Amino acid sequence: MSDRRSERRRWLAAHLRREKARLALGATAMSMRAAVLLLLPWPLKFIVDNVIFRKPLGSWAAAVLPDPAMHRLLLLHALGAAMLGLGLLDAGLAYLGNRWLLDAAQRIGYSIRREFFAHLQRLSLGFHRNHLSGELASRLGGDVNALQDFVAAVGVDLLPHLLTISGILAVMLAMNWHYGLMTLAVAPVLVWIARHFAAEIKAAARRTRKAEGEQSGATQEVLSNVQLVQAFAREDHEDRRFEERASTVLAAALRSNHLQAAFAPAMNLAIAVATGVIAWYGATLVIRGALTPGDLLVFLAYLRAIATPARQIAKAGRVFGRAAVALERIEEYRAVVPSIADAPDALVPAHCAGRVELDGVSFGYAADAPVVRDVSFELQRGRTVALVGATGSGKSTIAGLVARFNDPDFGQVRLDGRDLRQLSLRYLRSRIALVPQDPLLFHAPVWANIAYGRDGATRRDAIEAAIAAGVDDVISSLPGGYDLVVGERGSTLSGGQRQCIAVARAMLSEAAVVILDEPSSSVDGVTEQRLMRALRRLAQDRAALLIAHRLATVVDADLILVLDRGRIVQRGTHERLLADGGLYAESWRANGLPGAPAPLRLVAAS
Ligand SMILES: Nc1ncnc2c1ncn2[C@@H]1O[C@H](COP(=O)(O)OP(=O)(O)O)[C@@H](O)[C@H]1O
Numbered sequence: 282m283s284d285r286r287s288e289r290r291r292w293l294a295a296h297l298r299r300e301k302a303r304l305a306l307g308a309t310a311m312s313m314r315a316a317v318l319l320l321l322p323w324p325l326k327f328i329v330d331n332v333i334f335r336k337p338l339g340s341w342a343a344a345v346l347p348d349p350a351m352h353r354l355l356l357l358h359a360l361g362a363a364m365l366g367l368g369l370l371d372a373g374l375a376y377l378g379n380r381w382l383l384d385a386a387q388r389i390g391y392s393i394r395r396e397f398f399a400h401l402q403r404l405s406l407g408f409h410r411n412h413l414s415g416e417l418a419s420r421l422g423g424d425v426n427a428l429q430d431f432v433a434a435v436g437v438d439l440l441p442h443l444l445t446i447s448g449i450l451a452v453m454l455a456m457n458w459h460y461g462l463m464t465l466a467v468a469p470v471l472v473w474i475a476r477h478f479a480a481e482i483k484a485a486a487r488r489t490r491k492a493e494g495e496q497s498g499a500t501q502e503v504l505s506n507v508q509l510v511q512a513f514a515r516e517d518h519e520d521r522r523f524e525e526r527a528s529t530v531l532a533a534a535l536r537s538n539h540l541q542a543a544f545a546p547a548m549n550l551a552i553a554v555a556t557g558v559i560a561w562y563g564a565t566l567v568i569r570g571a572l573t574p575g576d577l578l579v580f581l582a583y584l585r586a587i588a589t590p591a592r593q594i595a596k597a598g599r600v601f602g603r604a605a606v607a608l609e610r611i612e613e614y615r616a617v618v619p620s621i622a623d624a625p626d627a628l629v630p631a632h633c634a635g636r637v638e639l640d641g642v643s644f645g646y647a648a649d650a651p652v653v654r655d656v657s658f659e660l661q662r663g664r665t666v667a668l669v670g671a672t673g674s675g676k677s678t679i680a681g682l683v684a685r686f687n688d689p690d691f692g693q694v695r696l697d698g699r700d701l702r703q704l705s706l707r708y709l710r711s712r713i714a715l716v717p718q719d720p721l722l723f724h725a726p727v728w729a730n731i732a733y734g735r736d737g738a739t740r741r742d743a744i745e746a747a748i749a750a751g752v753d754d755v756i757s758s759l760p761g762g763y764d765l766v767v768g769e770r771g772s773t774l775s776g777g778q779r780q781c782i783a784v785a786r787a788m789l790s791e792a793a794v795v796i797l798d799e800p801s802s803s804v805d806g807v808t809e810q811r812l813m814r815a816l817r818r819l820a821q822d823r824a825a826l827l828i829a830h831r832l833a834t835v836v837d838a839d840l841i842l843v844l845d846r847g848r849i850v851q852r853g854t855h856e857r858l859l860a861d862g863g864l865y866a867e868s869w870r871a872n873g874l875p876g877a878p879a880p881l882r883l884v885a886a887s
């Protein structure tokens with residue numbers, strides 16, 4: 282626990298160090314400003330004591346001004362000029378200090394956000410499946426903002442005000458020590474109040490941010506699945522769910538506000554009582570002649586000067602609470618180590634032959650629930666291996682193991698004889714093109730979605746890839762063709778159109794291995810023919826793993842693997858498997874799916 286806390290502090294400190302020049306300049310300006318605030322009441326003291334009450338100047342001043350009576354007017358002018366100068370200095374320093382510190386805070390927020398985004402992006406799919414993207418976005422947004430506010434608040438509010446207060450107390454002690462001590466007695470009361478509230482404010486901030494994050498996650502999920510909501514007319518239901526979550530946020534935020542509302546008056550009350558007592562006692566000192574009226578003026582001005590920073594510090598309590606919670610929340614995900622990551626000595630081979638071997642591979646998403654059991658096979662350049670099996674038999678999981686979205690629990694997956702865990706992920710993923718069952722697209726033009734397959738690919742490259750894949754006419758027939766801007770996650774295209782784009786994207790990549798996950802599952806016969814042609818082109822000089830639901834698509838494969846509940850139960854060419862009988866032959870005769878209880882499709886062979 283304390284390890285985590287010191288780790289959090291170290292991490293924040295590292296980010297602060299990047300802005301150390303600005304922070305140092307800002308802190309210096311703010312400290313100088315504190316000194317100016319300290320000097321601010323002094324000209325007034327001399328005006329009262331030496332100009333109005335005509336008290337003779339001290340020996341040091343007498344040396345400069347030999348006849349104070351004659352030069353009283355001069356002294357008044359000088360003091361007036363000093364007040365003006367201090368005022369200007371205060372304004373200038375406040376401007377510079379604020380600017381430097383706010384700039385630094387903004388830049389620190391920027392660098393934290395960049396680092397955190399880079400980290401979140403690289404966490405494994407397993408992590409992302411278990412966390413709502415809106416919740417992650419909320420940590421990236423709101424929580425980083427809270428840290429940024431904290432940096433600004435420490436520099437702009439806390440530092441100068443603490444300095445002002447300590448300076449004021451020091452001067453008070455020097456002027457009249459027991460009077461100063463009396464004033465100092467307020468400090469423990471203030472500290473006690475602040476500590477009492479700080480813990481509660483932090484707890485409330487934690488609840489608020491948690492509720493806000495959850496709400497943001499759930500809201501984004503509903504909005505991105507809005508078609509589902511509308512299709513089942515569940516808008517009212519979602520209204521209620523939103524209301525429930527929003528009221529949780531409201532309750533947590535209100536509690537936080539109430540604490541904040543009580544905190545400032547509690548501080549103010551303590552300060553007001555102290556001011557009264559101190560003013561009263563100061564006046565008795567002046568009457569007894571132990572203090573000049575000018576001294577009392579300085580004391581009272583200081584008391585007023587203390588009240589403002591004390592209130593600011595109280596306000597900073599909320600910012601601090603929020604920042605502490607934000608730091609915890611960011612650290613919680615920052616501490617997640619990507620389960621799939623490069624080894625320190627990850628290899629980047631110069632050449633990729635495209636030979637993939639699975640050797641006794643077993644894998645399960647949860648412990649003790651294997652989804653893939655003892656699977657072995659080999660892919661080679663120029664050859665197509667087909668994987669068939671019922672829905673849920675583990676086909677897509679095997680595809681994910683080849684692209685190393687998961688590591689096997691037992692056995693090995695190798696590329697060109699090397700365990701995938703030895704290879705750089707960047708290398709591996711650029712050599713393996715996966716056309717997933719449900720291809721994902723960005724909200725961008727079609728050509729840009731194709732060009733995404735290779736770093737630096739141009740619009741022309743994208744079109745050439747589509748032509749090479751034989752899907753050019755499908756894309757050209759879209760309104761706007763290659764320049765059509767696709768809806769979020771490809772929502773404005775049909776499944777088949779999305780697959781055509783994904784195939785072109787795979788064609789563009791430098792992959793030596795292509796994996797096509799059920800390319801014909803959501804397309805009509807004509808598009809299927811076209812896709813199959815595209816796949817054959819794609820597979821020509823690459824190793825291809827073709828996952829299929831419909832047996833008609835795998836007839837030409839060099840090797841067919843029949844998967845049943847994660848296990849390969851049969852392997853061979855189409856003819857061999859038909860001759861052997863068993864699951865494949867039965868399913869083929871039924872025109873259905875291997876392992877399916879009842880054949881659903883009546884698509885004839887060939
Ligand atoms: N991310 C996941 N987390 C947990 N279980 C999963 C996940 N993905 C798939 N599964 C489960 O693993 C099994 C195999 O799924 P999958 O490989 O997608 O089958 P197929 O592609 O053959 O239809 C299914 O029972 C499915 O529910």
Ligand SMILES: [Mg+2]
Nearest residue numbers: 676677678718
């Ligand atoms: Mg699948």
